[in-house]
Amino acid sequence: MNESSEHQVANAPASEATNEAMSEPTGKQRRDLAISDETVIEIIDMNKWYGEFHVLRDINLEVKRGERIVICGPSGSGKSTLIRCINRLEEHQKGRVIVDGIELTNDIKKIDEVRREVGMVFQHFNLFPHLTVLENCTLAPIWVRKMPRAEAEEIAMHYLERVKIPEQAGKYPGQLSGGQQQRVAIARSLCMNPRIMLFDEPTSALDPEMIKEVLEVMVDLAVEGMTMLVVTHEMGFARQVANRVIFMDEGQIVEQNDPETFFTNPQHDRTKLFLSQILH
Amino acid sequence: MSEAYVRKEFVPPEPPPVTSRGIIGWARENLFSNWWNTLLTFLGAYILYLMIAPLVRFALIDAVWTGSDRSACLGPEVGACWAMVKAKLGQYIYGRYPEAERWRVNLFFLSLLTMVPMLIPSVPGKKWNVLFVLVGLPLLSYFLLYGGAFGLEKVETSLWGGLLVTLVIAVTGILASLPLGVLLALGRRSAMPVVRTFSIAFIEFWRGVPLITVLFMSSVVFPLFLPEGVTFDKLLRALVGVAIFSAAYMAEVVRGGLQAIPKGQYEGAMALGLGYWQMMGLIILPQALKHVIPGIVNSFIALFKDTTLVLIIGLFDLLGIIQLSFTDPKWSTPVQAATGYLFAAIIFWMFCFGMSRYSMFMEKTLDTGHKR
Ligand SMILES: Nc1ncnc2c1ncn2[C@@H]1O[C@H](COP(=O)(O)OP(=O)(O)OP(=O)(O)O)[C@@H](O)[C@H]1O
Ligand SMILES: [Mg+2]
Numbered sequence: 001m002n003e004s005s006e007h008q009v010a011n012a013p014a015s016e017a018t019n020e021a022m023s024e025p026t027g028k029q030r031r032d033l034a035i036s037d038e039t040v041i042e043i044i045d046m047n048k049w050y051g052e053f054h055v056l057r058d059i060n061l062e063v064k065r066g067e068r069i070v071i072c073g074p075s076g077s078g079k080s081t082l083i084r085c086i087n088r089l090e091e092h093q094k095g096r097v098i099v100d101g102i103e104l105t106n107d108i109k110k111i112d113e114v115r116r117e118v119g120m121v122f123q124h125f126n127l128f129p130h131l132t133v134l135e136n137c138t139l140a141p142i143w144v145r146k147m148p149r150a151e152a153e154e155i156a157m158h159y160l161e162r163v164k165i166p167e168q169a170g171k172y173p174g175q176l177s178g179g180q181q182q183r184v185a186i187a188r189s190l191c192m193n194p195r196i197m198l199f200d201e202p203t204s205a206l207d208p209e210m211i212k213e214v215l216e217v218m219v220d221l222a223v224e225g226m227t228m229l230v231v232t233h234e235m236g237f238a239r240q241v242a243n244r245v246i247f248m249d250e251g252q253i254v255e256q257n258d259p260e261t262f263f264t265n266p267q268h269d270r271t272k273l274f275l276s277q278i279l280h
Numbered sequence: 281m282s283e284a285y286v287r288k289e290f291v292p293p294e295p296p297p298v299t300s301r302g303i304i305g306w307a308r309e310n311l312f313s314n315w316w317n318t319l320l321t322f323l324g325a326y327i328l329y330l331m332i333a334p335l336v337r338f339a340l341i342d343a344v345w346t347g348s349d350r351s352a353c354l355g356p357e358v359g360a361c362w363a364m365v366k367a368k369l370g371q372y373i374y375g376r377y378p379e380a381e382r383w384r385v386n387l388f389f390l391s392l393l394t395m396v397p398m399l400i401p402s403v404p405g406k407k408w409n410v411l412f413v414l415v416g417l418p419l420l421s422y423f424l425l426y427g428g429a430f431g432l433e434k435v436e437t438s439l440w441g442g443l444l445v446t447l448v449i450a451v452t453g454i455l456a457s458l459p460l461g462v463l464l465a466l467g468r469r470s471a472m473p474v475v476r477t478f479s480i481a482f483i484e485f486w487r488g489v490p491l492i493t494v495l496f497m498s499s500v501v502f503p504l505f506l507p508e509g510v511t512f513d514k515l516l517r518a519l520v521g522v523a524i525f526s527a528a529y530m531a532e533v534v535r536g537g538l539q540a541i542p543k544g545q546y547e548g549a550m551a552l553g554l555g556y557w558q559m560m561g562l563i564i565l566p567q568a569l570k571h572v573i574p575g576i577v578n579s580f581i582a583l584f585k586d587t588t589l590v591l592i593i594g595l596f597d598l599l600g601i602i603q604l605s606f607t608d609p610k611w612s613t614p615v616q617a618a619t620g621y622l623f624a625a626i627i628f629w630m631f632c633f634g635m636s637r638y639s640m641f642m643e644k645t646l647d648t649g650h651k652r
Binding site: 087108112115116119122126127128129130140143144192 | 544547548549550551552553554555558566567570
C-alpha cells in the first residue's frame with residue numbers, strides 16, 4: 001500500500017477487517033499510474049425508472065482512460081443498475097450514456113459494439129456450466145471476434161495463466177471453487193481484450209479465503225492500467241487501487257472523492273453513516 | 281489326467297463374497313429383513329407369477345412357430361400363432377407396397393440409420409449430420425418411397441402401410457417438432473409482441489384440440505377449403521397435422537427448459553457481446569434442452585404411439601394393418617387377434633424403450649457436475 005495513504009488512513013474509521021483481504025500489498029505506487037485525458041465513459045443527466053420507481057436520478061459521470069473507480073453505497077442504492085447501464089444490460093430512460101465514443105441507444109449494432117469493448121464480472125460469476133473453462137474463455141473470441149480457434153485458445157491459456165489457473169482449463173465450472181470460478185470469469189472477460197472492465201460485487205459471493213485470490217487478480221489488472229469500475233464493499237481494495245471512490249444512495253451519486261479524502265474526511269452525513277457501518 | 285495340475289493363466293481377482301454385497305446380500309437387507317417384509321416379498325412374487333406365467337406360456341411355450349394356414353393354430357391349448365405373423369410379416373412391414381419395389385423401403389429404413397451418429401455426442405461433424413438429416417433425408421426419402429423421378433416407379437401413398445407408415449409419420453413428426461417447437465418456445469418468450477402473440481395463439485390452439493380432431497380436420501374439413509380439383513395427399517396432410525400438433529407440445533416442453541435457465545446466463549452471454557441467436561444457440565438452448573431431455577423423449581414416445589391414430593382417417597400404420605389382417609379367413613383362429621396385438625405391442629415397446637434408454641444415456645453423458 002502507498003506509504004502516505006497508510007498514514008492518512010490510520011486515523012480514519014478504517015479497520016483491519018477490510019484490510020485483511022488485501023494482506024499482500026504489491027507495493028507499487030498505484031495512485032500515480034498515468035490516467036490519460038481521453039474520456040472513455042460519459043454519462044450525462046441519466047435517469048432510470050423501474051415502472052414508478054425512480055432508481056437512478058440525474059447521474060453525471062465522466063471516466064478517463066485508465067481510471068479505477070470504486071462505487072459503494074447501501075443495498076438498493078442503484079450501484080448495480082448504474083454499471084449495468086454502461087453495457088446496456090439495463091436501459092436508461094433519460095439522459096445520455098456514451099461509451100468509447102459510442103452513444104447507447106436502441107441500436108443493437110451499437111450495443112453489441114460497446115459490449116465487445118466492455119467486460120463485465122458478476123457477483124455470481126455467470127460462467128456457462130455446459131462448457132469447459134477453456135471453452136468459456138474461447139467462446140466469445142471465436143463467435144464475436146471471429147478469431148481462429150487455435151489463436152483463441154492460445155489467448156485463453158494466456159489469461160488463465162494470469163489468473164493462475166491454467167491447470168483447470170479442461171474442467172467444467174461446476175468442478176471449481178467459487179474463487180476459481182470468479183477468476184475464470186475474469187479471464188473470460190479479458191479474452192475479449194476489453195478496454196473497460198465492470199465488476200459488480202465480484203467478491204460478495206465468496207468465502208473470505210477466496211476473496212483474496214480474486215482481489216489479487218483485480219489489483220494486477222489495475223496496475224496494468226485497465227479502466228475499471230468496481231462495485232464493492234472491499235474498502236481495502238478501494239484504498240489500494242482506486243483513484244476515485246463514488247458513494248451512491250437512493251439512486252444518486254452523493255459524493256465522490258479520492259480514497260484518502262473519501263475515507264478520512266467524508267463530506268455528507270449519509271456517507272459518514274455508511275462508512276461507520278461498513279468499517280465496523 | 282496324469283499331468284500335474286498347474287495353473288497356466290492368471291486368475292482375475294474375485295468379486296466380493298456374494299453374501300455380503302451381491303444379490304443375496306442385497307435381498308437379505310431389502311426383501312427379507314423381517315417377517316413382514318418376507319411375507320410381502322413372497323406375496324409379490326406370487327402375484328408376479330400369476331401374471332407372468334400365462335404370458336410366457338402363451339407367447340413361448342404353447343406358441344405355434346410354423347405352419348402355412350389356420351389349421352396349424354387350431355386346437356384347444358394353442359398359444360400365440362407366430363406362424364401367422366411370419367406369413368404376414370411382409371404386409372406388416374410394407375403394407376401393399378408392390379413387392380418388386382420393396383427394396384426401396386428397405387433402403388429407406390437403412391437411410392434412417394444416418395440419424396444415429398447425430399445422436400451420439402462424441403461423433404464429430406454434427407453440423408453436416410444435422411443438415412443432412414433435416415434436409416437431405418426427407419428429400420431422399422421422398423424420392424425413394426414415392427418415386428416418380430430418377431427412373432423410379434411412382435408408388436401412391438395409398439399403397440403404403442404397416443411399419444413403413446408408422447416410421448414415416450413418427451420420424452417426420454420427431455424431426456419437424458423439435459426445431460419448430462424450439463422456434464415457437466423462443467417466440468413465446470420473445471420481446472416482440474407480434475411474434476409472441478402469434479406463438480402463444482399457435483401453441484394454445486393446437487394444444488387445445490385432440491390429435492384425432494386434428495387428423496379429422498386435415499382429412500375431412502381441410503379439403504373443403506381447397507379450390508376444386510386441388511388435392512393434397514392424405515398421408516401428407518396427416519404428416520403436416522402430426523408435425524404441427526407435436527411442435528406445439530414440444531414448444532411447451534422446451535419453454536419449461538428455458539424457464540429453468542437463470543437470468544445470469546443471458547447476462548453473461550450478452551455482456552460478452554454475443555448476438556441473440558448466438559446466445560440462444562450456444563448458451564441457452566444447449567442447457568435448456570439438456571434440462572428437458574426426459575420431457576422431449578417423453579413427447580417423442582407419445583408421438584410414436586399416437587401414430588396409430590391415423591387409422592381413423594384410413595391410413596394403415598403397423599397397428600392398423602395388423603388389425604386389418606384379422607379379417608383374413610386364411611388365418612382365422614381364436615388366437616389371431618391376441619397374437620397380432622401382442623406382436624404390435626412388442627414392436628412398439630421396442631422402439632419406445634430404445635428411445636427411453638437413449639434419453640438416460642444422454643442425461644448421463646451431458647452431465648457436467650453442475651447442480652445449481
Ligand atoms: N428489474 C427490476 N425491477 C424493479 N426494481 C428493480 C429491478 N432491479 C432492481 N430494482 C430495484 O432497484 C433498486 C436498485 O437496485 P440495484 O440492484 O441497482 O441496487 P444495488 O445498489 O446494486 O444493491 P445491492 O448492494 O443490494 O446489490 C433496488 O431498490 C431494487 O429493488
Ligand atoms: Mg447490486
